[in-house]
Structures are given as C-alpha cells and as structure tokens.
Amino acid sequence: MRITPCQAALAAAIALNLLLLLCSRSAPGASPRCRRPGGVPGVTVILRDFDGPDHDVAATARSFSSLPGVPVLVVAEASPYPPVPLPAGVAVLSLRPEPHRAPPRPELAVRTRHVALVPDGARAAPGLLRRMRDALEADGDAKVVAAAVGRRRPRCLRLEVDVKKWTVRYGHGERESDWWRSDQNDQRNDQRGNEQNNQRNDRWDDQNDQWRDDQNDQWRDDQNDQWRDDQNDQWREDQNDQWREDQNDQWRDDQNDHNDQWTDDQWRDDQWRDDQNAQRNDRTSDRRRGDHCGALDGAPAVLLLRTRDLFSLPFPLTRPVVTSLSLQASVRGWRLLLLPDAFPASRRPPPSPHEERRARASLDRHRRTLLEQLGIKLEVLPDGRRRWHGCAKDTPRCFGTVRAQTPQYLLQGRWTPPCCLRALRATARHVLARLEEAGVRHWLEGGSLLGAVRLGDIIPWDYDVDVGIYREDVPKCRWLAAVAAAGRPVEDPEGFLWEKAAEGEFFRVHFSRTNRLHVDLWPFYARPGGVMTKDSWLGHPQDVEFPERFLVPLGTVAFVGVRARAPNDPRRFLEFKFGPGVVENPEYPNPQVRRLAQDVGNKNAR
Structure with a gap:
C-alpha cells in the first residue's frame, strides 16, 4: 500500500503532538520542554526540616539562593505560615493533597542530577556543595554525603535495620574511636622509639x-x-x-x-x-576524606545524594530527614560519608524552655510517625538502652485476628513484633507462676514447648503461648475458679485478664483488657488406658491425644527466663505430636500459606 505525502505529514504531526504531550506531563506545571535523562548538572537545595512560626526558612533560602546556579525548593505539608518573604526564584511545594489540585509530585520539581537536603538555620559555604558532589562521585561505597551544620560535629553511628524483626540497632561508630586509639598508639610508639634510642x-x-x-x-x-x-x-x-x-x-x-x-x-x-x-x-x-557511617546523631547536617536515588525511596521527604534517609539507606545497603567540612549556622538567640519543649515534642511526633510508617517497633541504642514504639498494656496488640494459623505480618515477610513477644513473655511468666503457686499440674504444649526446646524462648513468629493443665486441678487456681463460677472475665491485681475462651472448653489469660495477647490454658484429663484427651479440638495437625506417661513425672525446661514445667521427655513428646525431626526442621504453622524458607536469611523479606 502506497503512503501519500499528505498521509506521511499527518502521521508526523500526530507523533510530534504525542511527544509534546508526553513532555508536558513529565515536567512540572505546563512546560512543554522535555527533561534531560538523569537531570541537568547541578544541585537543588531542598528545605524540609523546619517547624512552627519561629523557623529560619527565609534567611536559609536567601543564603543558598545566593549561590550561582543553585535552585532552592521549600517543601512542607502546607505553605509556611505565617507567610514568609522568600527570595525571588525560590519555589514552594506543598505535600498535602488538595481536592482541587493535582497530586503533589516533588520528583518533577527537581531537574538537577543531585539534591541537597538542608536543615533550617544552615548557611551556604562557597564551594562546599560542589565538594560534597565530587566526594559522592569519587567514593564508590557511599550513596549519601553529609556535612555538619555549625561547630558541633554529628556522631557517626553504625546502623542495622532488621525489617523482619521490626528492629533497629545502633552502635558507636568505629572511625572516631579508632582515630583516638591510633593517636594513643602513636604516642606510645613515639615513646617506645625514644626509649629505644x-x-x-x-x-x-x-x-x-x-x-x-x-x-x-x-x-x-x-x-x-x-x-x-x-x-x-x-x-x-x-x-x-x-x-x-x-x-x-x-x-x-x-x-x-x-x-x-x-x-x-x-x-x-x-x-x-x-x-x-x-x-x-x-x-x-x-x-x-571523611568517615563512613550508618547514621548520624547529635547535630544537624546537610545531606547530598543523587536525585534518582532520593526519589527511589518510598519515603523520600519524610521527617526527620536525616533519620528517615539513614533507615531507608541501611535497608538498601547504602553507606553515608561524613565529611570533615561544615556549613555555618545562623546566629540565633538560645530558645526558651517553652520553645525547647515544643521543638522536642515536634521532633518526637515526627519520629514516631516515621517509625510507624517504616514498621519499626524497637530501637536498640548504642548504650544498650531500648526504645519501644509498639504495643503496651494500654494499647491494642499490633495485629488483628489470626486466620488459618497465619498472622498477617507473616504474609509481609515479618515475624512477631518484639513488643508483642515482650508482652507474651510477661504474660507467660505471670500465668506459670500463678499455676505453680496454686499447685496446678501444668506443662508447656505445642509450639511453646517447641520454642523452649529449640531456643528456651517463644518461637520468633509465634503469636500465643499454649499450656496444658489437668482439668481436675482447675479449682485449685483462684482465678480459674472465679472465671468458672462467675462465667465472665476476671482481672487480677497485676492487670492480666482471665476468661473462658469463646472458641471452646479452655481458658485464656490476656496481657490486659486492651491488649489481647494471651496464654491459652488447655484442660486435659486421662481417659481409660492412660491416654490424655480434652473436650475442644481446633483442627491443628499436632493437636492429638497422647500417653499420660509423658507427664508422670513432669520435667522442666528453660522458657522466657524461668524454669517451666514440661513433659519428662520433651523431644519424644514433640515428635509424637509433630513428627520426626520437628526440633531440627522448623516451619511456619501453615506452610500451605507461607513457608519459612521464604524468609530465613533475609532480614528485609517481603
């Protein structure tokens, strides 16, 4: 088929219009100019970390916009209020979606190949942004380059993010301590050399x-x-x-x-x-050249990285910026290079106690929001202290009703949140102590016994604790007797809630009325022939009758920091219920839904 000149011209015009439409959609506003792949050379300064009416955004923007060829972008949930007189050419980008505006696309507002995230109150230093960019391109190990703001240098910390365990671990950086030790060694070596001479x-x-x-x-x-x-x-x-x-x-x-x-x-x-x-x-x-760090702490810093790397993160502009980028970078194996250079800081009067409290509360609020977004429940600090961000006595547990023996977090490639494991341990210790005091014969059952034999603890992906008891001993425990007599839940002085389970003939002890992490108490009795049985069966494969000889006499195993009652031959008891090799070959409760092999060895499993 022949194509006439008119048809060819029409096809070319349509192709050109489509190209212009694509370019206009890929650039901010309605500019039809196409963006160069990878961005144009240069650094865009983003001002993100500022709060309240006492910020210094205008002066910070004015300082950095004075650098030749450096665009400045102020990013906030909403435009700064009260309004501030920003220098000409400084753009403001609101991240809060508005029904009458297009969705915010901050990645379209940055055209340069590199971006610098600048904290409030920093001042420009001629040539330092360029040196940071050059250091980033020269260092093959670093994805982010940092420089301090002011005279105080941030602490260089090690950082490990264990997504599977909802945990972040910080450690003291080795570089500064190594440098101090090197200086000490140099002095000792010089002294040694002088002594030898x-x-x-x-x-x-x-x-x-x-x-x-x-x-x-x-x-x-x-x-x-x-x-x-x-x-x-x-x-x-x-x-x-x-x-x-x-x-x-x-x-x-x-x-x-x-x-x-x-x-x-x-x-x-x-x-x-x-x-x-x-x-x-x-x-x-x-x-x-600088120190390689996992995270920075103790002082503000300017962070510089490639624009494509910043906007490849799921939370590129979440506050606090340094903490947010450090955590997301650690998950991806990125390194941070802290240079010895520093940007000047603005000279501002010291804040009042009220302003300090307000700033600290704002920082804590943003930090909690960030950790919630990233799914972090526990921070282990360099000195060993722990900061918990998950459930407690007065909050609900971190997951909902469990279906098909598979908590929702397992489908996300995560294990039981550490706050939930902490609550389960506390509940188990409390229940075991009350049963022991009352003389109730009891033993660890199912997955709880399996965790005790393997680890001396709860299995990392388990979501409850199972304990077997002799049914005839139930009246010996005042709390179980009270539940049986009243027919309703009973709360003990420590705030644990004892109740009869709605699913069958067994009891349940919750961490609290609000937090429903629990220990299940299964009443067993011996039928003729010396076989232990019970009245409620939930269809679990390992939920079977067993010979009473495993319980006469009872033994003990280490569990959640105490010695807990257990069958006298735990391994044979477990293999009787689960099958041979169960101790050496762990598996999720329902392998048809998700298998352990999908997550073992992968801290960032999804």
Missing part, C-alpha cells in the same frame, strides 16, 4: 667508656712493660707481647660485634618508624 645511646656510651678505660689500661700496661723490659729478660717481654695481642684481638672482635648489632637495630628501628609514619599518613588521609 635512649637505651641504644646508653649502650654506646657504655662501650665508649669501656673503650677509653681499656685504652688507659693499655697505656699503663705499656709503661709497666717498658719498666719490666728493662728489669727482666727477653722471655718475659715475649710473654707480655703475646698477652697484649690476645687482648687487643678480643677487644676488636667485641667492638665489631657490637657495631654489627647496632647497625641491625638501627635498620629495624628505621623500618619500624617508616611503617608507623606510613600508617599515620594513611589514617590522616582517610580522616580528611
């Missing part, structure tokens, strides 16, 4: 003194020999000459040996000092 000089002085003494003795001997030559015969003179020659040969040999030893010592000392100087120079060079 002094010892060598002392030995040489001793040798010189010995040589002078020998020379004086030799001179006196010569005088005496001369006198004896005049007095004695030739035979005595010959004997003296021979003796002197032997003494001189020995002295020369000793001196040569000493000189050889001194030369060897000098060579080794020179080599040792050269090595020490080379190592010191290497450390000084590394120090000038």
Whole structure:
C-alpha cells in the first residue's frame, strides 16, 4: 500500500503532538520542554526540616539562593505560615493533597542530577556543595554525603535495620574511636622509639667508656712493660707481647660485634618508624576524606545524594530527614560519608524552655510517625538502652485476628513484633507462676514447648503461648475458679485478664483488657488406658491425644527466663505430636500459606 505525502505529514504531526504531550506531563506545571535523562548538572537545595512560626526558612533560602546556579525548593505539608518573604526564584511545594489540585509530585520539581537536603538555620559555604558532589562521585561505597551544620560535629553511628524483626540497632561508630586509639598508639610508639634510642645511646656510651678505660689500661700496661723490659729478660717481654695481642684481638672482635648489632637495630628501628609514619599518613588521609557511617546523631547536617536515588525511596521527604534517609539507606545497603567540612549556622538567640519543649515534642511526633510508617517497633541504642514504639498494656496488640494459623505480618515477610513477644513473655511468666503457686499440674504444649526446646524462648513468629493443665486441678487456681463460677472475665491485681475462651472448653489469660495477647490454658484429663484427651479440638495437625506417661513425672525446661514445667521427655513428646525431626526442621504453622524458607536469611523479606 502506497503512503501519500499528505498521509506521511499527518502521521508526523500526530507523533510530534504525542511527544509534546508526553513532555508536558513529565515536567512540572505546563512546560512543554522535555527533561534531560538523569537531570541537568547541578544541585537543588531542598528545605524540609523546619517547624512552627519561629523557623529560619527565609534567611536559609536567601543564603543558598545566593549561590550561582543553585535552585532552592521549600517543601512542607502546607505553605509556611505565617507567610514568609522568600527570595525571588525560590519555589514552594506543598505535600498535602488538595481536592482541587493535582497530586503533589516533588520528583518533577527537581531537574538537577543531585539534591541537597538542608536543615533550617544552615548557611551556604562557597564551594562546599560542589565538594560534597565530587566526594559522592569519587567514593564508590557511599550513596549519601553529609556535612555538619555549625561547630558541633554529628556522631557517626553504625546502623542495622532488621525489617523482619521490626528492629533497629545502633552502635558507636568505629572511625572516631579508632582515630583516638591510633593517636594513643602513636604516642606510645613515639615513646617506645625514644626509649629505644635512649637505651641504644646508653649502650654506646657504655662501650665508649669501656673503650677509653681499656685504652688507659693499655697505656699503663705499656709503661709497666717498658719498666719490666728493662728489669727482666727477653722471655718475659715475649710473654707480655703475646698477652697484649690476645687482648687487643678480643677487644676488636667485641667492638665489631657490637657495631654489627647496632647497625641491625638501627635498620629495624628505621623500618619500624617508616611503617608507623606510613600508617599515620594513611589514617590522616582517610580522616580528611571523611568517615563512613550508618547514621548520624547529635547535630544537624546537610545531606547530598543523587536525585534518582532520593526519589527511589518510598519515603523520600519524610521527617526527620536525616533519620528517615539513614533507615531507608541501611535497608538498601547504602553507606553515608561524613565529611570533615561544615556549613555555618545562623546566629540565633538560645530558645526558651517553652520553645525547647515544643521543638522536642515536634521532633518526637515526627519520629514516631516515621517509625510507624517504616514498621519499626524497637530501637536498640548504642548504650544498650531500648526504645519501644509498639504495643503496651494500654494499647491494642499490633495485629488483628489470626486466620488459618497465619498472622498477617507473616504474609509481609515479618515475624512477631518484639513488643508483642515482650508482652507474651510477661504474660507467660505471670500465668506459670500463678499455676505453680496454686499447685496446678501444668506443662508447656505445642509450639511453646517447641520454642523452649529449640531456643528456651517463644518461637520468633509465634503469636500465643499454649499450656496444658489437668482439668481436675482447675479449682485449685483462684482465678480459674472465679472465671468458672462467675462465667465472665476476671482481672487480677497485676492487670492480666482471665476468661473462658469463646472458641471452646479452655481458658485464656490476656496481657490486659486492651491488649489481647494471651496464654491459652488447655484442660486435659486421662481417659481409660492412660491416654490424655480434652473436650475442644481446633483442627491443628499436632493437636492429638497422647500417653499420660509423658507427664508422670513432669520435667522442666528453660522458657522466657524461668524454669517451666514440661513433659519428662520433651523431644519424644514433640515428635509424637509433630513428627520426626520437628526440633531440627522448623516451619511456619501453615506452610500451605507461607513457608519459612521464604524468609530465613533475609532480614528485609517481603
């Protein structure tokens, strides 16, 4: 089929219009100009971390916009209020969706290849943004480059994010401590070198003194020999000459040996000092290049990274910016390079106590929101202290009703939140102590016994604790007896809630009325033939009758920090219920839904 010139022109016009439409949609506003792949050279400054009416955004924007060719973008949930007089050319981007506006797309507002996230109150330093960009491109290990703001240098911390366990662990950075230890070693090495030199000089002085003494003795001997030559015969003179020659040969040999030893010592000392100087120079060079960190703490900092890396993150502009980027970078294996350079800080009057409390409350609020978005329930600080961000006595548990023996978090590639495990341990210890005090015969059951044998603890993905009891012993426990008599839940003085389960003939002890993490108490009784059975079966494969001989007598195992009652042969009991090899081959409760192999060895499993 032939194409006429008119048809070809029409096709070209349609293609051009489609290209212009695509370009206009990929750029902010209605600009039809296409964006260059990867962005244009340069650095865009983003001001994100500021709060309240006492911010310094206008002066910070004015300082950085004075740098030639550096665009400045103010990003906030809403436009700063009260309104601030921003310099010409500084754009404001609101992240809060509005029904009458297009969805916010901050990645379309940045055209440069690099972006710098600048905290409130920083001031521009000529050439420092360029040096940070050059350091980023030169360092193959770092994805983010940081520089302090003000005289105070941030602490360089190690950081590990365990998504599967909802946990963040911080550690003291090694670079600064290594540098301090290196300085101490240098001082000790210098002292050692001085001591060796002094010892060598002392030995040489001793040798010189010995040589002078020998020379004086030799001179006196010569005088005496001369006198004896005049007095004695030739035979005595010959004997003296021979003796002197032997003494001189020995002295020369000793001196040569000493000189050889001194030369060897000098060579080794020179080599040792050269090595020490080379190592010191290497450390000084590394120090000038900066420290590789996982996170920063204790002081504000400017962060610079590639624009494509920033907007590849799920929460690119979430506050606090440094914490947010550090956590997301750690999950991806990114490194942060902290330079020794610093940006000036604005001179502002010290805040009042009220302003400090308000700023601290705002920071804590943003931090809690960030950790909730990232699914972090526990922070382990460098000094070992723990900050909990999950459930407690007065809050609901972190997950809803469990279906098909598979909590929702397992489908996300996560295990039981650490706050929930902490509450389960506390509930288990409380229940086991009350049963022991009352003389109720009891033992760990099912997955709880499996966790005790494997780990001495709750299985990391388990969501409750199972305990078997003798049904005839129920009246011995005042709380179980009260539940059976009243037919309603009973709360003990420690705030644990005892109740009869709605699903069958067994009891349940909750962490609290609000937090429904629980221990299940299963009443068993012996039927004829010495077989333990019960009245409620929930259809779990391991939920079977078993010989009473496993319970006569009862044994103990370590569990949640205490000694808990257990069958007298836990391994055989578990293999009777679960099958051979159950201790060595862990698996999720319902492998048809999700298997353990999908998550083991992957801290960031999804």
